[in-house]
Amino acid sequence: MKEDAPKILESMDIIKLLQALPHRYPFLMVDRIIDCDSDESCIGIKNVTFNEPQFQGHFPGQPVMPGVLLIEGMAQTAGAICVNASVSGAPRIVYFMTINNAKFRKPVVPGDRVEYHMTKLNQRKNMWWYKGVAKVDGTIVCEAEISAMLVVDTKPAA
Numbered sequence: 001m002k003e004d005a006p007k008i009l010e011s012m013d014i015i016k017l018l019q020a021l022p023h024r025y026p027f028l029m030v031d032r033i034i035d036c037d038s039d040e041s042c043i044g045i046k047n048v049t050f051n052e053p054q055f056q057g058h059f060p061g062q063p064v065m066p067g068v069l070l071i072e073g074m075a076q077t078a079g080a081i082c083v084n085a086s087v088s089g090a091p092r093i094v095y096f097m098t099i100n101n102a103k104f105r106k107p108v109v110p111g112d113r114v115e116y117h118m119t120k121l122n123q124r125k126n127m128w129w130y131k132g133v134a135k136v137d138g139t140i141v142c143e144a145e146i147s148a149m150l151v152v153d154t155k156p157a158a
Contacts, residue, residue, distance in 0.1 A: 020083040026053045039085035044077030044152040065108035069125035070142040074132035077116040082128050086130035091153040112136045126150045
């Protein structure tokens, strides 16, 4: 097996996600990752619930998941599989770099199960580019192209 080959990954439960990402409640926007093909593609799952803090003000009486949080969920999904694909033993952190061609097609509301379908477009050194499509019950609700950069985490372990 090649030393620089990405690690094999089929899924990530919440424990593995918490190890890969620095995000915590209330800003962790993905609950599970399934159907991984290394860092090439995967599906992130977000179960949207009414008790999330954004619904207190967005919008009272008619709760709607903010579009920016859907994009963040895509970025976190892609970031988690990038960190997993990192071949160095050093802890990595992902920085969100760009959003392009974002489109919001349908509101996401409490009770929905969002699937972030992420597909790698390109990778050079420590930079990754992904196309993301968010779906609820098979219907596209959001799409965007994003990029991220992986860097060594220089923060001392707690």
